[in-house]
Amino acid sequence: MIRLEKKTEERLDLPCLKCISLGRAYDLLREDIRDHLRMAQKDIGFRFCRFHALFHDDMDVVYRRPDGTIGYHWHQIDKIYDFLLSVGLKPIVELNPMPSLLASGNQKMFYYAMNVTPPKVMQEWYDLVHEFTHHITERYGEHEVEQWRFEVWNEPNRKCFWSGTQQEYFDLYENAARAVKAVNPRYLVGGPASAIGAWVGELIEYCTEKDIPLDFVSTHLYPQDEYCVHKDREHSPSALGMYYIDGVRKVWETVINSSRPDIDIYWTEFNTLATDCAENITFLNNIHVDKLFSAACIVRNMVETRAWSKGVAYWTISDVFEESQMRHTPFSGTYGLITLQGIPKAGYNAFKLMKKMRGxxxxxxxxxxxxxxxxxxxxxxxxxxxxxxxxxxxxxxxxxxxxxxxxxxxxxxxxxxxxxxxxxxxxxxxxxxxxxxxxxxxxxxxxxxxxxxxxxxxxxxxxxxxxxxxxxxxxxxxxxxxxxxxRPKDVAHIVENKKMEAQLNTDNT
Missing domain, CATH: 2.60.40.1500 (Glycosyl hydrolase domain; family 39)
Known part of the structure; x- marks a missing residue:
């Protein structure tokens, strides 16, 4: 028996209702994924949206003039941000990847070939971030951009996403953060956007020691990460079924025991990638993001970790997603909450129900x-x-x-x-x-x-x-x-109008 008799003073606040994500910037030029976001905003009403590859070559942001200096095109970015704002979404600006013209190497990730190498010349990276920040301020105004978040890179602790060292990432972060703050010191910037809770404490202490701006920390975690780190759960510190919850708590404990105990925490990637053993790990064909399992997995983990972060971004809103080339079947193990045809999955309905919860x-x-x-x-x-x-x-x-x-x-x-x-x-x-x-x-x-x-x-x-x-x-x-x-006090009843009835029943033939 579950007796509901004593309320606490806690007013429910679910961080997962604040953020959503999608694959990459260029996808937002497609009308189908825009329709999916419109649908989500009507049903759920997220506040922030995050995505990869803002500076990808297909966005055509950076070019080199005949005299060798760097110039910038903002047209594609403007169309994307104009749309997001039109549906009530504030960007979490993921500052990446490295434009080929600025890159020190050719290592790339994903089907769409996102360059993951450090800049050849750090000043050119600084200039890109500074000019970009100046442009969006000019277009949207300081008051608007002060409500956004700037996140530097994506999972730099994984070699597939960052070919450099931790120190090189810290240098990249410092230059990006200082470039953003040079335009407006009230803009909010953070990182490391790491996988599996890594580098959070290290970035806090590094920025504190060097007096580098850091307004929030961000990281990622998925349920199947337990088997990626602890094969067949051998030596896992978590009890069965507790890995994700323990991981979120651990990062929160790292922060509250750091030199910045009050800094906000954002989990900028989470979904229901799951497995029952190391042999079944898959990132590309994981049916648990499609099936009923996702609904309960989302609700349990989001409810039970709600006290330990400012925001959680489900990865991703839509099956319009091209990291391993576009899939075209109705269900394909792709991460979206909505299928290509615009059909809500079980996980989407979980968010709709969580949205109803309040008080x-x-x-x-x-x-x-x-x-x-x-x-x-x-x-x-x-x-x-x-x-x-x-x-x-x-x-x-x-x-x-x-x-x-x-x-x-x-x-x-x-x-x-x-x-x-x-x-x-x-x-x-x-x-x-x-x-x-x-x-x-x-x-x-x-x-x-x-x-x-x-x-x-x-x-x-x-x-x-x-x-x-x-x-x-x-x-x-x-x-x-x-x-x-x-029960409602008012019920439907017949409204009588004898005069009108008499007029309508008059024989006028």
Whole structure:
């Protein structure tokens, strides 16, 4: 029995609702991914958007004049930022990659060939960042850009994303940070945008010692990283199913024990890449970003780590994504919350349900299988409850979770319960697609069918007794939302107008 009787003073704030991400800057010139962002802003309303490759050669930002000096083109960037602002999104400006004209080498990453080498001449990198910052200030104004975030590079602790050393990254960071602050000292800049929580403490201490601007720290983590670092979980410091939560807490502890204990933390990449063993690690064909599992994985990890960061950016909003070349099937293990056809995945619905949660948080005590949990809030007399069953993939049986919610102070006769459930084939279209035989191309009817299967299972269950209670059962990976509110005082009734009836019934023939 889960009794909702005592509220805390915590007013719910979910950092994952503040940020979203997408693959690369050039993608934002496509209308389909713009449609996906418009859809997300209508349903969820994120505040920030992050993406790679702002300075990629396909953006044509840097050119060399006949006299050998560097010039800049901003037209493509302007179109991208104009659009983001038009849908209510502030950029997290990821300052990368290295334009070929400035690069010291030719090492590249991804299908679209993002240069990951240090600058040949550091002053040219400084000038690029400074002129870019000056340009966006001129175009959008200081007040607007003061609300943005500038993040230097992406995962420099991984050789595939940064060919230089840690010290060379620190030099890159320093020059970028000073270039941004030279335009406006109130602009917010940070890093290291590292993988698996690395380099956060080191960057804080380096910047403190050298008096280098640092307004926030950022890093990334995925559930399957546990098996990347600890093969088959051997020597993993985390209990089963706790790796992501422990990793977020560890970075928070690093920060609060540093010389900058109050600095903001942003997790600028997270998604539901997961595995049950080292042999099954895959970054390119991971079905757990497509299937029902993603909904419960997102809800559990985002709710249980909410106190330890300022923002979390799900990677990514859309399957319009070209890191390993564009996939074209309806589901392909691509990271997006929305398919190429604009069909919401289970993870997207998880965000829609989290968006509904607001108000002061109840204390809850739950006896449930590992990975199951509850979040309950109250605002203006309306009770909202979110439940999830996110048992680790290593647990093959994945048992159901059944229990009863009890609402103290609520009489069943006076209240209505509303329920939304994300389950296989209803709120999670992936399983319905499997049942169709995994067609690579959809007919118009099949697309409509999957869109219908992406809708959550809505119902009006019956409350019982006083205090009111309601039973529930969640199968593995399911997510359930309840909303409890008073019955409406006004009900529909027939409006009579005898005079008008008499006029309309007159025989005018």
């Amino acid at each position: 002061k948080v109840f204390e809850t005590s739950v006896e449930a299988p590992l990975g199951c949990g509850v979040l309950a809030c109250e605002e203006d007399g309306i009770l909202r409850v979110l439940l999830w069953n996110n048992q680790p993939l290593e647990i093959a049986s994945r048992p159901d979770w059944s229990d009863t919610l009890v609402f103290d102070g609520v009489n069943a006769e006076d209240f209505i319960a509303e329920k939304a459930l994300i389950r296989e084939g209803q709120g999670s279209a992936y399983e319905a697609w499997l049942g169709m035989g995994k067609p690579a191309n959809l007919t118009a009817f099949e697309e409509d069918y999957l869109r219908a299967r992406s809708e959550m299972d809505y119902s009006l269950p019956t409350l019982k007794g006083s205090p009111a209670s309601i039973d529930f059962t969640l199968k593995g990976d399911e997510v359930c939302y309840f909303e409890i509110h008073k």
